[in-house]
Amino acid sequence: MTRRLSLFNVTSLVIGFAFLYLPILLLVVYSFNASRLVTVWGGFSTQWYGALFRNEALMEAAWVTLRIALLSASLATVLGTLAALALTRYGRFTGRTLFTGMVYAPMVMPEVITGLSLLLFFVAIGLDRGFWTITLAHTTLTMCFVTVVVQSRLMTFDRSLEEAAMDLGAPPLRTFFSVTLPLIAPSIVAGFLLAFTLSLDDLVIASFNTGPGATTLPIRIYSQVRLGLSPEINAASTILIGIVTLGVVSATVLSKRSLLRSQRNAH
Amino acid sequence: MPRPPKFASVGAVRRSFAPWADPDAKPLIRFENVTKRFGDAIAVNDLSLDVFEGEFFCLLGPSGCGKTTLMRMLAGFEHPSEGRITLAGQSLAGVPPYRRPVNMMFQSYALFPHMSVEKNIAFGLKQDGLPKDEIAARVGEMLRLVQLERLAKRYSSQLSGGQRQRVALARALAKKPKVLLLDEPLGALDKKLREETQFELMDIQHELGMTFVVVTHDQEEAMTMADRIAVMDHGRIVQVATPGGIYEQPKTRFIAEFVGDVNILEGNVLGQENGLWHVQTPSAEAPLTIDDPDEVLHSGQAVAIAVRPEKMVIQRNPPGPGAVNVLTGEVWDIGYLGDWTVYRVKLASGAILRVTLANRSRFVESPIDWDDQVYVTFAPDAAVILAE
Numbered sequence: 095m096t097r098r099l100s101l102f103n104v105t106s107l108v109i110g111f112a113f114l115y116l117p118i119l120l121l122v123v124y125s126f127n128a129s130r131l132v133t134v135w136g137g138f139s140t141q142w143y144g145a146l147f148r149n150e151a152l153m154e155a156a157w158v159t160l161r162i163a164l165l166s167a168s169l170a171t172v173l174g175t176l177a178a179l180a181l182t183r184y185g186r187f188t189g190r191t192l193f194t195g196m197v198y199a200p201m202v203m204p205e206v207i208t209g210l211s212l213l214l215f216f217v218a219i220g221l222d223r224g225f226w227t228i229t230l231a232h233t234t235l236t237m238c239f240v241t242v243v244v245q246s247r248l249m250t251f252d253r254s255l256e257e258a259a260m261d262l263g264a265p266p267l268r269t270f271f272s273v274t275l276p277l278i279a280p281s282i283v284a285g286f287l288l289a290f291t292l293s294l295d296d297l298v299i300a301s302f303n304t305g306p307g308a309t310t311l312p313i314r315i316y317s318q319v320r321l322g323l324s325p326e327i328n329a330a331s332t333i334l335i336g337i338v339t340l341g342v343v344s345a346t347v348l349s350k351r352s353l354l355r356s357q358r359n360a361h
Numbered sequence: 362m363p364r365p366p367k368f369a370s371v372g373a374v375r376r377s378f379a380p381w382a383d384p385d386a387k388p389l390i391r392f393e394n395v396t397k398r399f400g401d402a403i404a405v406n407d408l409s410l411d412v413f414e415g416e417f418f419c420l421l422g423p424s425g426c427g428k429t430t431l432m433r434m435l436a437g438f439e440h441p442s443e444g445r446i447t448l449a450g451q452s453l454a455g456v457p458p459y460r461r462p463v464n465m466m467f468q469s470y471a472l473f474p475h476m477s478v479e480k481n482i483a484f485g486l487k488q489d490g491l492p493k494d495e496i497a498a499r500v501g502e503m504l505r506l507v508q509l510e511r512l513a514k515r516y517s518s519q520l521s522g523g524q525r526q527r528v529a530l531a532r533a534l535a536k537k538p539k540v541l542l543l544d545e546p547l548g549a550l551d552k553k554l555r556e557e558t559q560f561e562l563m564d565i566q567h568e569l570g571m572t573f574v575v576v577t578h579d580q581e582e583a584m585t586m587a588d589r590i591a592v593m594d595h596g597r598i599v600q601v602a603t604p605g606g607i608y609e610q611p612k613t614r615f616i617a618e619f620v621g622d623v624n625i626l627e628g629n630v631l632g633q634e635n636g637l638w639h640v641q642t643p644s645a646e647a648p649l650t651i652d653d654p655d656e657v658l659h660s661g662q663a664v665a666i667a668v669r670p671e672k673m674v675i676q677r678n679p680p681g682p683g684a685v686n687v688l689t690g691e692v693w694d695i696g697y698l699g700d701w702t703v704y705r706v707k708l709a710s711g712a713i714l715r716v717t718l719a720n721r722s723r724f725v726e727s728p729i730d731w732d733d734q735v736y737v738t739f740a741p742d743a744a745v746i747l748a749e
Contacts, residue, residue, distance in 0.1 A: 252469060252471065254467045254468075254469050254471040255471050255473060255474075257436075257438055257458070257465075257467070257471065258465070258467055258471035258473075258532075259473075259484070260437075260457070260458045260459045261436055261437075261458050261459070261463075261464055261465045261533075262459075262464065262484050262485030262488055262532070262533075262536065263459045263460075263485050263488030263489060263536070264459055264484075264488050265457075265459050268488070272484075273473060276475045277474065277475060
């Protein structure tokens with residue numbers, strides 16, 4: 095492979111990244127705009143960040159979002175890890191293919207449909223819409239992502255490590271906690287971060303299943319934007335982008351490192 | 362006519378140690394008519410086997426012969442479909458791996474990558490709930506045994522292949538199991554290291570007095586280390602014997618060909634005379650004379666004569682008039698290995714013989730050359746008759 099960057103390569107790189115990130119960059123830049131007009135540059139200022147932290151409605155929404163994200167990501171991590179274990183460990187049980195497909199379905203299902211069907215379900219069982227319905231809905235959405243991440247690690251897991259632990263006298267449960275879990279932990283954390291991030295920025299499913307007192311940040315931003323753009327929202331979005339980026343990057347680094355580790359020990 | 366057995370002490374056998382020859386000895390491990398099926402495939406087929414305390418026992422066979430399955434059943438990772446396995450008289454049925462007084466050294470070593478060398482070795486002792494100072498003492502003892510004291514704090518990713526092998530061995534030995542199972546213990550090592558380690562394993566086994574069961578596909582490894590070898594093929598045991606017994610008195614053609622090099626001459630039995638068999642073969646003009654009294658054969662029966670290459674003599678001068686077992690041919694190929702020279706001799710029948718000659722002196726006046734006409738002879742008791 096040649097390392098020289100040709101004009102063609104540079105151009106396509108710039109155009110590609112510009113296409114992806116220019117709108118976001120613009121939003122970030124305008125969050126530091128001194129002017130009240132969103133589209134006119136009036137000099138650098140951090141005043142909108144200050145205003146943001148004084149805006150109680152937004153701060154309340156942020157707090158709700160954070161709690162939902164933490165809780166649903168934790169639930170999704172436990173359920174997703176268990177699903178991954180079942181799918182990789184119990185061989186070819188009846189209905190395995192169906193089960194695999196069903197676990198992955200929410201990843202490709204249009205969010206509108208997921209949101210709507212969850213709403214119908216919650217109404218049917220008489221659950222009041224609010225904090226808990228969003229949390230459950232997000233758990234449903236994100237657990238399949240955890241499963242995918244953890245499963246890919248388990249595929250490369252050397253089963254003889256577990257056999258060795260059992261051979262040396264550790265019963266199955268102790269084997270799991272002293273050998274399996276420590277070795278797949280990075281991928282579980284990666285799955286958690288991914289689930290957390292997904293819950294944090296979800297608008298569609300949340301808006302279907304929200305209720306009084308459970309307005310998440312994306313819902314709040316969306317409804318405020320409909321009334322008119324405000325630089326405050328730019329600031330809030332910038333912070334959100336920061337958190338999401340951090341989550342995704344650390345999830346990627348963690349799962350990559352965990353995969354490298356398993357390969358290094360496999361040879 | 363009955364004669365004393367000829368092959369009472371062949372090979373390097375510990376003469377004082379032969380519990381398998383003692384009818385009163387109780388085996389430590391006993392497989393009784395064990396069959397293991399995986400779906401339709403039969404991995405182990407109605408197999409019975411005794412292993413005695415203090416034995417260095419090798420399961421030898423080509424890949425897929427069922428030797429690993431046999432070992433995994435002993436460790437408790439697989440369960441017999443039929444038959445039973447006993448250890449010191451106790452049935453192992455239903456006993457999970459973590460309750461068996463058996464430890465295993467895995468082919469991949471299976472060292473825990475998130476634990477240091479000493480934590481790896483201590484793992485099994487911790488499961489037994491031993492006090493801390495006792496664990497530390499035992500770990501130290503094991504580290505000394507495998508000469509890894511300096512690397513106690515290292516992780517497996519920081520060790521060489523040979524060092525990992527030692528850690529795996531120390532970890533499996535730490536609990537002082539009744540039986541140590543070793544799955545291809547030297548497979549991942551290079552040739553030189555493998556040979557050293559073979560002798561080390563023998564020393565350790567001798568020192569600890571433990572029973573070792575080794576699975577290997579490497580016949581040289583099995584020959585060097587084992588007190589007895591069980592040769593397996595297609596889920597069955599073909600022969601159980603000392604290395605010398607396997608090599609010098611193979612029971613079947615498969616064993617003769619699997620263990621070491623061998624020349625096979627096919628022919629038909631003419632009859633017996635003075636306890637010697639006469640066999641007509643297309644490879645030689647005169648019938649061959651074979652001294653293998655244990656075989657029960659009838660005239661006209663098709664047999665294979667197996668002769669090891671080093672038990673054949675190659676020469677350019679015709680042998681004397683009274684000579685038996687004379688094969689004539691021309692030198693087809695010569696391979697000089699330093700300690701040995703290998704001659705491939707093409708007989709008139711088209712068969713190719715492999716004859717080896719130890720190079721005892723550095724200079725040979727007129728060495729055998731390519732295309733030379735040669736005579737290959739062997740003594741009547743150098744050959745084994747294998748019924749087809």
